[in-house]
Amino acid sequence: MSDKVGIVIVSHSPEVARGTADMVRQMVGTAVPLAHCGGNPDGGLGTDIAKIIAAIDEAWSEAGVALFVDLGGAETNSEMAIEMLPEDRQARAVICNAPLVEGAIMGATEAWGGASLDEVRATAEELSPA
Amino acid sequence: MDSDLTRKLIETVAQSLIAAEEELTALDQAIGDGDHGINMKRGATAVLDGLDGIVEKPTGEALKATGMQLVMKVGGASGPLYGTLLMSLGKAWPESLDRAGLAGALEAALAAVKARGKSDLGQKTMLDVLGPAIEALAAGKSLEEITAVAKAAAEATVPMQAVRGRASFLGERSIGHMDPGARSSQLCIAVICEVLEGVQ
Numbered sequence: 486m487s488d489k490v491g492i493v494i495v496s497h498s499p500e501v502a503r504g505t506a507d508m509v510r511q512m513v514g515t516a517v518p519l520a521h522c523g524g525n526p527d528g529g530l531g532t533d534i535a536k537i538i539a540a541i542d543e544a545w546s547e548a549g550v551a552l553f554v555d556l557g558g559a560e561t562n563s564e565m566a567i568e569m570l571p572e573d574r575q576a577r578a579v580i581c582n583a584p585l586v587e588g589a590i591m592g593a594t595e596a597w598g599g600a601s602l603d604e605v606r607a608t609a610e611e612l613s614p615a
Numbered sequence: 616m617d618s619d620l621t622r623k624l625i626e627t628v629a630q631s632l633i634a635a636e637e638e639l640t641a642l643d644q645a646i647g648d649g650d651h652g653i654n655m656k657r658g659a660t661a662v663l664d665g666l667d668g669i670v671e672k673p674t675g676e677a678l679k680a681t682g683m684q685l686v687m688k689v690g691g692a693s694g695p696l697y698g699t700l701l702m703s704l705g706k707a708w709p710e711s712l713d714r715a716g717l718a719g720a721l722e723a724a725l726a727a728v729k730a731r732g733k734s735d736l737g738q739k740t741m742l743d744v745l746g747p748a749i750e751a752l753a754a755g756k757s758l759e760e761i762t763a764v765a766k767a768a769a770e771a772t773v774p775m776q777a778v779r780g781r782a783s784f785l786g787e788r789s790i791g792h793m794d795p796g797a798r799s800s801q802l803c804i805a806v807i808c809e810v811l812e813g814v815q
């Protein structure tokens with residue numbers, strides 16, 4: 486298991502999630518644990534808590550995981566997903582208030598450099614207007 | 616609450632939401648992303664599919680199980696919001712069911728939905744219907760009066776400006792449309808009151 490913070494990308498669109506993950510991979514290669522998911526339980530636009538939980542598990546690192554989400558429902562469903570994690574993991578999964586693509590790339594770059602979960606989040610959130 | 620009534624309530628609410636798919640979608644297309652109808656239908660269908668397992672549980676547990684189905688199956692923000700409402704209601708379900716106990720449990724559930732959506736009354740959401748309806752229940756109003764309060768409350772979201780959810784992107788342009796979540800909440804309340812009228 487990597488000692489670097491993991492990155493999880495959650496979009497309403499499976500294609501956006503995959504494309505964002507491709508861009509992150511191009512920046513940081515395979516050194517950073519990375520997982521992505523998108524689409525509702527029927528595969529249409531939306532998000533699916535079961536898929537979000539699976540993505541968090543896939544990208545899990547003892548250093549924690551940073552989630553990047555696109556629109557409202559992705560955030561609400563990600564919050565529920567985090568609450569359904571084992572209790573000792575809940576505090577180490579955080580949603581970053583940042584634009585999806587830019588946030589994931591900046592966050593992953595920080596993670597690649599060995600930053601802590603708080604540092605990854607802070608760097609990504611600098612991209613959001615205060 | 617006896618399991619026949621639980622079944623009837625869940626079944627009738629789910630079927631009404633499925634029947635309202637087009638209307639909810641049209642409302643959501645005006646100010647949101649147009650998926651509220653199909654999402655609620657997906658959730659309601661999943662609840663109906665698991666209904667036998669749900670109604671054999673005690674009422675509190677049955678509500679939690681229904682909420683969990685919505686959380687896992689809806690796919691949009693309404694899943695966690697309605698799911699949180701039912702799961703919190705189930706958790707707070709009173710041992711002896713009377714008006715004060717029910718109102719107290721609903722108030723706890725409303726507080727949980729506010730926290731989940733980081734929202735409050737007056738922001739053009741489902742809360743604007745649930746809040747006044749629960750208040751009417753607590754104040755001793757009849758089923759007919761509660762139905763009327765919920766209907767007026769849904770209509771009162773038309774002139775509001777959205778500050779939460781996708782509709783908030785529209786800013787002032789969200790004014791003039793009924794909130795889809797307020798409408799689905801009102802629909803559920805109307806159907807529940809109708810079923811309860813029938814058993815009185």
